[in-house]
Amino acid sequence: MKRYFRELSVVGALGVGLLGLAIFAPAFFQPQPLLSLVTREAPTLVVACGMAFVIICRQIDISVGSMFSVCSVCAGLLAARGWPLLLVLPAAVALGALLGAVNGLLVAGLRLPSIVVTLATMVTLRQGLNLVRQGEFVNLPDRVQWFGLSQTAGQLVLVAGAVALLVALGLAMRHLAAGRFVYAVGTDAEAARLAGIRPQLVTFLVFGFVGALTGLAAMMNLAQSPQVQPLSGLGLELKVIAAVVVGGVAISGGRGNLWGAFAGLLLLACVAPALTHLHIEAYWEKAIQGAIILLAVVADGVRSRKGGTG
Amino acid sequence: MSPAPLLQLRQLVKNYGGVRALRGVDFDLHAGEVHALLGENGAGKSTLIKIVTGAHQPDGGTITLAGETVTALTPATARTLGIACIYQQPALFPDLTVAENLALRLEPAAAGRRVDWPARRTRARELLARLGAAIDPEAEVRSLSMPEQQLVEIACALGSGARIVIMDEPTASLTQKEQHLLFAVVRELRQSSVGVIYISHRLEEIFALADRVTVLRDGQSVGTHPVSAINEAGLIRLMVGREVSQIYPASESVAREVVLSLRGVGCAASGVHAVSFDVRAGEVFGLGGLVGAGRTELARVLFGLTPADAGEITLNGQRVTLPSPQAAVAHGIAYVPEDRRRHGVVLELPIAHNMTMAIHRHLFPHTWLRFGAERGLAREFIRDLAVKCSSPDAPGASLSGGNQQKVSLARWLATKPKLLILDEPTQGVDVGAKSEIHKIVRRLAKDGLAVILISSDLPEVIGLSDRIGVMGGGTLRAILPGQSDPHVVMSAALGTAEKGAA
Numbered sequence: 146m147k148r149y150f151r152e153l154s155v156v157g158a159l160g161v162g163l164l165g166l167a168i169f170a171p172a173f174f175q176p177q178p179l180l181s182l183v184t185r186e187a188p189t190l191v192v193a194c195g196m197a198f199v200i201i202c203r204q205i206d207i208s209v210g211s212m213f214s215v216c217s218v219c220a221g222l223l224a225a226r227g228w229p230l231l232l233v234l235p236a237a238v239a240l241g242a243l244l245g246a247v248n249g250l251l252v253a254g255l256r257l258p259s260i261v262v263t264l265a266t267m268v269t270l271r272q273g274l275n276l277v278r279q280g281e282f283v284n285l286p287d288r289v290q291w292f293g294l295s296q297t298a299g300q301l302v303l304v305a306g307a308v309a310l311l312v313a314l315g316l317a318m319r320h321l322a323a324g325r326f327v328y329a330v331g332t333d334a335e336a337a338r339l340a341g342i343r344p345q346l347v348t349f350l351v352f353g354f355v356g357a358l359t360g361l362a363a364m365m366n367l368a369q370s371p372q373v374q375p376l377s378g379l380g381l382e383l384k385v386i387a388a389v390v391v392g393g394v395a396i397s398g399g400r401g402n403l404w405g406a407f408a409g410l411l412l413l414a415c416v417a418p419a420l421t422h423l424h425i426e427a428y429w430e431k432a433i434q435g436a437i438i439l440l441a442v443v444a445d446g447v448r449s450r451k452g453g454t455g
Numbered sequence: 456m457s458p459a460p461l462l463q464l465r466q467l468v469k470n471y472g473g474v475r476a477l478r479g480v481d482f483d484l485h486a487g488e489v490h491a492l493l494g495e496n497g498a499g500k501s502t503l504i505k506i507v508t509g510a511h512q513p514d515g516g517t518i519t520l521a522g523e524t525v526t527a528l529t530p531a532t533a534r535t536l537g538i539a540c541i542y543q544q545p546a547l548f549p550d551l552t553v554a555e556n557l558a559l560r561l562e563p564a565a566a567g568r569r570v571d572w573p574a575r576r577t578r579a580r581e582l583l584a585r586l587g588a589a590i591d592p593e594a595e596v597r598s599l600s601m602p603e604q605q606l607v608e609i610a611c612a613l614g615s616g617a618r619i620v621i622m623d624e625p626t627a628s629l630t631q632k633e634q635h636l637l638f639a640v641v642r643e644l645r646q647s648s649v650g651v652i653y654i655s656h657r658l659e660e661i662f663a664l665a666d667r668v669t670v671l672r673d674g675q676s677v678g679t680h681p682v683s684a685i686n687e688a689g690l691i692r693l694m695v696g697r698e699v700s701q702i703y704p705a706s707e708s709v710a711r712e713v714v715l716s717l718r719g720v721g722c723a724a725s726g727v728h729a730v731s732f733d734v735r736a737g738e739v740f741g742l743g744g745l746v747g748a749g750r751t752e753l754a755r756v757l758f759g760l761t762p763a764d765a766g767e768i769t770l771n772g773q774r775v776t777l778p779s780p781q782a783a784v785a786h787g788i789a790y791v792p793e794d795r796r797r798h799g800v801v802l803e804l805p806i807a808h809n810m811t812m813a814i815h816r817h818l819f820p821h822t823w824l825r826f827g828a829e830r831g832l833a834r835e836f837i838r839d840l841a842v843k844c845s846s847p848d849a850p851g852a853s854l855s856g857g858n859q860q861k862v863s864l865a866r867w868l869a870t871k872p873k874l875l876i877l878d879e880p881t882q883g884v885d886v887g888a889k890s891e892i893h894k895i896v897r898r899l900a901k902d903g904l905a906v907i908l909i910s911s912d913l914p915e916v917i918g919l920s921d922r923i924g925v926m927g928g929g930t931l932r933a934i935l936p937g938q939s940d941p942h943v944v945m946s947a948a949l950g951t952a953e954k955g956a957a
Binding site for chain 1: 758815
């Protein structure tokens with residue numbers, strides 16, 4: 146219990162919030178809007194899983210938003226050309242993995258700081274996309290939306306897929322040697338190296354992996370709308386990093402898990418609809434999200450000052 | 456001699472936790488004197504310096520500066536009282552110019568002050584000229600050589616009107632020619648009646664430069680002598696002349712087949728060159744020498760961290776290359792690093808995870824972690840090595856130093872190595888845990904492991920090893936039998952004796 150205290154405190158905050166909504170705005174819990182809300186967050190969840198890996202490895206990737214846009218547009222163009230979805234999906238994932246691998250190569254191969262590298266690729270990818278596409282939307286064929294299923298069925302597929310992925314990755318993080326290598330490298334890369342782990346390889350793979358997950362997320366987003374707009378990934382990186390940090394993943398690496406990142410994401414995602422249902426002006430959304438992030442960071446700071454190890 | 460010494464230390468005591476670093480040190484420094492401080496690794500030299508510069512507070516004793524007793528010395532007050540320290544690695548700002556570096560130390564630290572650039576440059580030029588140093592005040596410190604940077608440090612000391620200058624192994628990274636320049640500067644300082652505390656392992660420097668020498672041993676001063684009244688043999692006797700107070704477990708092992716054989720091994724990047732020796736199964740091969748002799752560097756070559764670029768390495772009769780730690784592990788080499796806090800035990804991870812970190816491939820062949828197997832293995836080692844802990848799931852940080860060392864050792868024993876390299880296994884470990892680790896090392900050798908033991912603790916190397924390789928200047932200077940006379944080992948380490956037979 147003590148081990149997961151940090152994650153459980155986020156779940157607790159989420160529970161209190163939902164309880165408050167149940168009392169003051171029961172309309173929040175109508176199934177269809179709720180399903181839509183969760184579906185909208187499904188791609189974010191997938192990217193957040195990857196970001197949790199990156200941050201646990203004591204790195205950061207702020208280019209996920211741009212990678213998301215590029216993957217979305219490219220996947221959309223392929224679909225518009227008549228590629229079957231079963232080919233577009235792996236193509237999007239492969240493209241994401243490739244972009245992530247470029248980050249990984251620069252960070253792990255040349256030992257450059259990841260914040261600078263991914264800032265550069267973030268700007269390059271975004272501006273490159275603007276230049277090529279001139280802000281043009283991609284119209285998607287009908288078969289793409291909800292994978293050709295009914296809306297509810299499509300939404301359920303997306304949500305179930307995202308949650309299944311979360312569970313698989315969360316378990317892998319704890320039960321696979323690879324997961325523990327990520328923690329070891331994030332805690333102390335030199336100690337890991339002396340133990341025969343290859344920190345640079347781990348770092349490279351983590352970046353490639355977050356790229357692949359971003360490609361997958363782009364595909365999940367594609368299924369939700371009739372068009373792809375080139376700015377679809379704008380600000381995604383901040384949203385994802387915030388969710389991960391609120392969920393108790395230490396920005397200094399080595400600590401945290403995906404369950405916490407999931408809870409953090411839900412907590413932040415509920416703010417906007419909750420405000421609507423409570424008839425509070427939507428301007429408050431960012432302020433409240435900011436306050437939640439600040440609270441989480443301050444709590445972590447106080448905890449590590451006390452010398453807690455968990 | 457002037458009546459009131461510049462600096463007088465009386466019965467100085469300093470403890471770090473349970474370790475008694477200084478146990479009653481007396482030391483005098485007069486104006487216009489170069490006073491050498493000599494002692495083995497861990498004799499208390501660094502601690503003494505830290506107290507005189509105000510970095511650490513003593514637990515007992517008095518510090519008297521020019522006749523006045525000082526209490527609560529801080530780095531800032533030490534500086535205003537005229538104490539300056541020149542460290543081995545100059546602590547300058549590499550991206551600022553020489554003049555700016557000097558100004559940062561010497562000009563008042565008022566943020567709103569207007570900078571008088573011409574005055575700043577003139578002052579820097581004057582100070583450097585006083586030292587006879589041909590350094591451009593406008594040069595960036597990054598572009599200067601190590602001795603030039605040391606000269607800038609000395610200029611700082613001069614500019615601040617320092618009356619006491621401490622030099623900690625100033626020649627460690629200098630060439631012969633640069634050393635002579637530095638000696639000239641030290642003599643200049645003496646002329647201008649500055650007191651110099653000069654720390655060095657090189658006896659010839661002490662005889663060339665110092666007026667008096669004080670020898671520290673086990674945190675006590677064991678004698679102050681005018682340099683003219685003592686010779687090298689006398690100094691060495693003072694440095695090591697102690698009873699071997701500890702009983703070391705006797706060697707019961709019989710040396711068997713050769714496990715590791717080095718012939719002319721070198722690595723230019725880490726300064727190791729022309730090292731040749733054999734280590735047999737069942738023996739403890741000690742590596743002695745002073746700090747900076749190249750022992751850890753050699754260990755890192757053998758573990759593939761800085762791969763060898765010269766010579767031959769033979770393991771179990773097969774010629775091998777060790778380009779990476781993975782290759783070294785695959786060949787059955789294990790390395791328990793020095794500084795376990797930084798590189799040995801991952802403090803945040805549980806003990807069990809720490810112990811299995813190097814053997815994932817064997818313990819979990821099908822990639823799924825098996826927590827049962829992991830805990831079982833951890834329990835076995837905890838029992839075997841008598842690790843005192845609450846459970847295998849407790850974090851590494853909850854253990855004492857000696858027990859952390861055992862966890863670090865367990866990680867490597869779990870790989871079932873043929874050659875075990877221990878780097879300072881008992882550093883910072885209390886006496887009880889130390890003798891436990893000694894017993895473990897002996898037992899491992901008896902069980903047929905080849906052990907290379909690196910230790911700066913001279914009695915430990917002598918008492919625990921079957922044979923002792925003495926290193927100095929990045930190469931092997933001598934191979935001596937275990938239980939050798941400490942004087943002989945120290946002479947070899949200092950390079951004063953003839954080369955021993957290899």
